[in-house]
Amino acid sequence: MPTTDKRHQEVVKKIRQIMKDVSTDLMVQKTMPVLNVPKVGSDNTVWSDSKRMLTIGDKTVGISPDSTKKIPTFTQYxxxxNAVRRLLDEEMESTIRGMYYATLSTVGDEKNKQKFWAGQENSDDAIKAIELLTGVPREEFSVTSKPKGMISGPITLRVGGDVIDCNLGSRATSQLIPTNIRDVEIIKVKADFVMVVEKDTVLNNIRKSGFIQKYNAILMTGSGEPDRATRMMVKALNEEWKKPVVVFADADPWGLGIALRYKIGSESLSYDSDRLVTPDAKVLGMMFSDIYKYNIPEVARLAATDEDINRANDMKKKPWFQDKQWQKELNIFLQNNEKCELDAFFKHGFKYLAEVYLPEKLREAGVI
Amino acid sequence: MTQKATVEVAAAQQKPATKVKVRYDKKAESEFFVDNSALAGFTTERILYMAVRELIENSLDSCETSHVLPKISLSLKMLDQENDLWTITCEDNGIGVPSDKVPVAVCSFLTSGKYVEKQQRGLFGVGLKMIAAFSTKDTIHPLKVWSKSHEEGFESYFELRTDISTNKPIVLAKKTVKGEESMIAGDSGFRVEAILHAKLSPITRNNMKSKINEYISQTSVVNPYAIIEYETDEGKVTFDRRTEVMPQPAKEVLPHPADMDLQTLKKAIMNFMNQKTTLQGILSASFQKMSSEKAKDIIAKACVENKLADKYSENELIEIVKICKHTAFQQANTDHLSPIGEEILTTGMTSEYTIVTTKEVVPSVEGTSAPEVQRPQITVKVLKPSLTAYASRTCVINNRPTIVECGIAYGGDIPSFKLYRFANKIPLLYDEGSDVAREVVSEVPINRMGITKQEAKEFANVEVKSDRAVELLPLHVFFHICSTKIPYKTAGKESIASEGELKKYMKSCLSELYRKVSAQIRRELRMKEAAGRLNLYKFYIPLVVSAISESIKIDSAKLEQAFTELAERHVKIEQQAGAQVVEKEDKITSERLEEEVEEAVEIDGEVIKPDREQIAINAARKKGKLSKPKSMKEKIPETLQKKDKQATLDAVIEGKSKGRKKVNADD
Structure with missing residues (x-):
């Protein structure tokens, strides 16, 4: 049953074209087919000065069943x-895990039996390859991930036919950001600015303190590594609704990396930066200098690992890190070899973070 | 040594009350060796293994001395399980021992006909004596010996025991045997029957048995000209004679002057005692590569006068020795060595006999309560490798000429990696980890064989687990070192030390062999890879076909057939890459081109015709000129363009701009 959705029809057409090209190579040209997939990774990620974000370079990887190693990969793609086409033809949607299950099988005979997928990462890679081959992000073909981003504050969404007011009066809970973004529409935003924090624990603390009501803010978190829906929501609020966006993450190279996902993008999703990155977002904290400025007691600080130090040294060299302020911050980290979580402010009292630290920082940046 | 030399020493101590008397005794050789049996390798667990070793080695030496093709029968059986007694018997067709010498040859330690400068298995005159002494020490049974020496031509029978405290034989019985009593069938030979006490736990017993099996198997590899029969309680096996060729026997030679020391020089002079010979004469007559001129030079250089030999002082003699050490002599000859040789080792490697133990099930007898039992059974298995190679080097180690021989056998019946070490044709079974051969195998890089570590790992037998890539291959490596002075690491003579440049020569041998077999091994690996890849295609093609045929309208049978053919051709081309191309030239004529262009296929309702350029590329690939399949960068090679001008290549190139022709099915 072919799909009636126009955008879905386009995806199906592209998939069929891939199948057709492969068959032509095999049956007519009698040569091994090649799927040229844009390369994803650090060696094909380019910093764009004009866009102020990471973009994908022009390297591609040829996946062809000509080599032993690539026979399985080619088949998996x-x-x-074909599984994506079936999903769209049936007008269903699925998570990436669902796609993994839908395509599970074994290959080989009794003697050499092996799994078609080595694990879900394998099938996630294949989904990524379909995005790259068709040039269409997976949300457009109804393959989503489990929602984990959260939002609280004076904003109203329409998801499918349902209107959701995220300004939950009870202060007791937040709204999950739906991952099927095609069905999500922002219909009303009354807040003055958007504050993104790294973790849900910190978000809960801030929400409970009444921060939203006091400063008329929208609170968001990606619960660690943000999913695409969260990043897109941040971008939409900044660029379509013209709300300033500030980001707070832990004072360690890892947290800094997460904050930068929002601001400049990432190597693994560099091909989709145009839809995901908010270059005007401001990363306000937690700065390494804040550890000392706010007297975080020594027991609440953590020793940097070798991995942290390597990461920091790496970051120092990146073109987007040449700002004097950031270089200074990284030097502080490399000198002291100490890191700190936002949660460490709780040592100063449960309300300290929401009532002292954050307002000070926001005032400094001129957001409030 | 009946009267013990006892010396009393009163230590001149200040306190007479604690005066200690130290007694100095002279010990008989036999007593010393029995007390220190571990020196000769006779420890409790190894006693039977050592006995087998010594008897086989004596027999092989005896045969080789007279260039007789050896036939050895060995038997090791349990005599009395309760008292841990074993009977060991060994018979050979060697030169035998003259009847008057039999008792000392069997019983008196350090009595041997082998104290000469040539390569032999046994050297010390200890082995057989050890068996006799142990038999005397632990049992009431005499040692039985039958000997028929090639000089005497009659067979003598002895019953012997050793007087351990005096190192002298006790002859209990002696007679000449004839007719029915005769045990030795041939013209000469030697037969020993000994009863030994060996208390072994079940585990050490199995261990001992497998070591003996291994020892006999390995002996047979380097002695393929010998028939070896081995009988045990688990059955009897025979190692056939696979060649009539025997190695050149070692000749006795004079010592080389570079190896001279005061003792050897004095011994040489002693030999000419009372003969009024000059030192010059003695030197040239007692050492090899020492001409009379050279001897004169040396005496002159040592600044001593040429007088009668027995008139020299030790000081003068040591001067001579010093000069000899610093004089260049011709390299020592190797007549006294007896390497296995390429022909014999290759024979041994191409039909490698090994003893395997299987379990024979004895069913329970009906009507009795006897349960079913599994009885071990030994049989012989012949391993045939798919290829072998041999190399050797001659070098000087420890001032002695040394020959290094190396052989490798690869593939075929060989299941996994194994290192064989031999010293003067004796297999070394213990202490492999500390042997120089072990280091050599680890240090010669496997890429000399033309394969990478990765490839070795990919094609390894899945059951084999090792960090060293070479040990993943079905490969047997053989090292044989022969010299009159093998640099053993320990007194147990089980591993060889990396003395001087020995390791360098061994490595050079092994590298040479790796190079020799590289082509063949690569070919085999390619075949294996090709088979694996075809399997992979077989498994994955149906999945591709079903994904495509569910998505678009297509003749799935034809698609599968096309993909399979392409895959098979592709594997074949990859296999040939680098090798000689066997496929016939496939000229693209303009007619052929036009024909192929018309071979259109309908895919998803659209008729698609092939590209002219692609046809040319495919043809080039068929000839093996393009090994890599289509990639965006693929070009027709220049050589092809020149060579096949008549093949309307120009037309092909023109066709490039036209691209893929598409015709709508409805037209």
């Missing part, structure tokens, strides 16, 4: 492409 085609099987996944």
């Amino acid at each position: 085609l099987v996944m492409a």
Whole structure:
């Protein structure tokens, strides 16, 4: 049953074209087919000065069943492409885990039996390859991930036919950010600014303190590594609704990396930066200098690992890190070899973070 | 040594009350060796293994001395389980021992016909004596010996025991045997029957048995010209004679002057005692590569006068020795060595006999309560490798000429990696980890064989687990070192030390062999890889076909057939890459081109015709000129363009701009 959705029809057309090209190579040209997939990774990620974000370079990887190693990969891509087509034809939607299950099988005979997928990462890679081959993000073909982003504050969404007011009066809970973004529409935003924090624990603390009501803010978190829906929501609030966006993450290279996902993008999703990155977002904290400025007691600080130090040294060299302020911050970290979580402010009292630290920082930046 | 030399020493101590008397005794050789049996390798667990070793080695030496093709029968059986007694018997067709010498040859330690400068298995005159002494020490049974020496031509029978405290034989019985009593069938030979006490736990017993099996198997590899029969309680096996060729026997040679010391020089002079010979004469007559001129030079250089030999002082003699050490002599000859040789080792490697133990099930007898039992059974298995190679080097180690021989056998019946070490044709079974051969195998890089570590790992037998890539291959490596002075690491003579440049020569041998077999091994690996890849295609093609045929309208049978053919051709081309191309030239004529262009296929309602350029590329690939399949960068090679001008290549190139022709099915 072919899909009636126009955008879905386009995806299906692209998938069928891939199948057709492969068949032409095999049956007519009698040569091994090649799927040229744009390369994803650090060596094909380019910093764009004009866009102020990480973008994908022009390197591609040829996946062809000509080499032993790539026979399985090539097959996996085609099987996944066919599964996506089926999903769209049936007008269903699925998570990436669902796609993994839908395509599970074994290959080989009794003697050499092996799994078609080595694990879900394998099938996630194949879904990524379909995005890259068709040039369409997976949300557009109804493959989503489990929601984990959260939002609280004076904003109203329409999800499908349902209107959701995220300004939950009870202060007791937040709204999950739906991952099927095609069905999500922002209909009303009354807040003055958007504050993104790294973790849900910190978000809960801030919400409970009445911060939203006091400063008329929208609170968001990606619960660690933000999913695409969260990043897109941040971008929409900043660019379509013209709300300033500030980001707070832990004072360690890892947290800094997460804050930067919002502001400049990431290597693994560099091909989709145009939809995901908010270059005007401001990363306000937690700065390494804040550890000392706010007298975080020594027991609440953590020793930096070798991995942290390597990461920091790496970051120092990146073109987007040449700002004097940031270089200074990284030097502080490399000198002291100490890191700190936002949660460490709780040592100063449960309300300290929401009532002292954050307002000070926001005032400094001129947001409130 | 009946009267013990006892010396009393009163230590001149200040306190007479604590005066200690130290007694100095002279010990008989036999007593010393029995007390220190571990020196000769006779420890409780190894006693039977050592006995087998010594008897086989004596027999092989005896045969080789007279260049007789050896036939050895060995038997090791349990005599009395309760008292841990074993009977060991060994018979050979060697030169035998003259009847008057039999008792000392069997019983008196350090009595041997082998104290000469040539390569032999046994050297010390200890082995057989050890068996006799142990038999005397632990049992009431005499040692039985039958000997028929090639000089005497009659067979003598002895019953012997050793007087351990005096190192002298006790002859209990002696007679000449004839007719029915005769045990030795041939013209000469030697047969020993000994009863030994060996208390072994079940585990050490199995261990001992497998070591003996291994020892006999390995002996047979380097002695393929010998028939070896081995009988045990678990059955009897025979190692056939696979060649009539025997190695050149070692000749006795004079010592080389570079190896001279005061003792050897004095011994040489002693030999000419009372003969009024000059030192010059003695030197040239007692050492090899020492001409009379050279001897004169040396005496002159040592600044001593040329007088009668027995008139020299030790000081003068040591001067001579010093000069000899610093004089260049011709390299020592190797006549006194007896390497296995390429022909014999290759024979041994190409039909490698090994003893395997299987379990024979004895069913329970009906009507009795006897349960079913599994009885071990030994049989012989012949391993045939798919290829072998041999190399050797001659070098000087420890001032002695040394020959290094190396062989490798690869593939075929060989299941996994194994290192064989031999010293003067004796297999070394213990202490492999500390042997120089072990280091050599680890240090010669496997890429000399033309394969990478990765490839070795990919094609390894899945059951084999090792960090060293070479040990993943079905490969047997053989090292044989022969010298009159093997640099053993320990007194147990089980591993060889990396003395001087020995390791360098061994490595050079092994590298040479790796190079020799590289082509063949690569070919085999390619075949294996090709088979694996075809399997992979077989498994994955159906998945691709079903994904495509569910998505678009297509003849799935034809698609599968096309993909399979392409995959098979592709594997074949990859296999040939680098090797000689066997496929016939496939000229693209303009007619053929036009024909192929018309071979259109309908895919998803659209008729698609092939590209002219692609046809040319495919043809080039068929000839093996393009090994890599289509990639965006693929170009027609220049050589092809020149060579096949008549093949309307120009037309092909023109066709490039036209691209893929598409015709709508409805037209």
